Amino acid sequence: MRTRKLMANGKRPRGRTAARLSGSRSHAAEVPASASLKLKSVLVPVDFSESSKKAIAYAQAFARQFNAAIILLHVVEAIPWSADYGYGEVRGIGPDEYLVKRCRTRLETLRRRQAQASSRCQTTVRSGKAFDEIVKAAKELDVNLIILATHGHVGLDHTLLGSTAESVVRHAPCPVLIVRQQERDFI
Amino acid sequence: MKIKRAKKSGNVLVESGPADDLLIGRSECFGAAEKTPFKLKNILVPIDFSTCSKKALQYAIPFARQFNATLTLVHVVQSNYFPGGEFSGGYDFARAEKELRESAGQQLAKLVLEEVDEFVPVKTLVRGGPPVQEIVTAARETESDLILLSTHGRTGLKHVFLGSVAENIVRLAPCPVLVVREHEREFVSN
Secondary structure, three states: OEEOOOOOOOOOOOHHHHHHHHHOOOOOOOOOOOOEEOOOEEEEEOOOOHHHHHHHHHHHHHHHHHOOEEEEEEEEOOEEEEEEOOOOEEEEEEOOHHHHHHHHHHHHHHHHHHHOOOOOEEEEEEEOOHHHHHHHHHHHOOOOEEEEEOOOOOOOOOOOOOHHHHHHHHHOOOOEEEEOOOOOOOO | OEEEEOOOOOOEEEEOOHHHHHHHHHOOOOOHHHHOOOOOOEEEEEOOOOHHHHHHHHHHHHHHHHHOOEEEEEEEEOOOOOOOOHHHOOOOHHHHHHHHHHHHHHHHHHHHHHHOOOOOOEEEEEEEOOHHHHHHHHHHHOOOOEEEEEOOOOOOOOOOOOOHHHHHHHHHOOOOEEEEOOOOOOOEEO
């Protein structure tokens, strides 16, 4: 391990020297001195498990730090239905209205609990494949960060990342923070 | 904000209004540092010298500045060598690995000099071995609180798959992982 800030003469680059050195930086990954984090909204997919509570805790910390809005999302798996209106059987896949309604109220209680901690928090319930809807929601709602807990109900065991989380990371339009039940936490 | 001289000599009285909250929230004095719920001391940034991994660095610098964290840039030299002396065809693997490590160290130092401004404390680290395991052990050893990772390093199939190294780090990491992609909506602004 070596520490930085050493030039040929063993001194830290300062002032004009530092400016000259930084003038030669490549354009592709340029970081101006004023680069800052601007977080407007955080999407938190919730499956009401223990680990998603942790994701909410992280989201709260981020929201407080950056004055960002939290969007809680729950995705209900769509169900196939069939109906017969006298013209033969019609089949389709649609939202499970009953479940959507129930999840909406559960999410609402969750939101009310958050409301004391942070001001801006909204909820949405969508129907479809979990990862697909999470990615779509991230695109539509224009979020800057997805905070995702793994080992919701689809996780296999401690060595496997939940398949939903994995797909979200692959397709997400924004950075994804993955939180697990791990050894170290930073909040 | 008003600053007055206090009665006790050598002391200063600072009166702040509601408009100063933002300023106070940003400065380290006034105990703002204790108020934040973040305990982000060390951030590990795996670097493979691709533009993509430089993007992770681009995120890591504002993070480090915001939370007063130390960055650790780690590069892993994968040494798949073949120890049999006379079967190696005269190729000195041990020396080659040593040279790779040295050059990686130099490149990291150069990267730090070029990209990171001097207010952010940075360490660099070169390790040898399989990348995923080494990065995960490095995270344990440096007691990192966050791994800031970019996908599509050199092993990724662009846009469709997450690089396998990144994916496995996410699986095995001892701490939260922030995955950043090459083309996306960003929350780092210039």
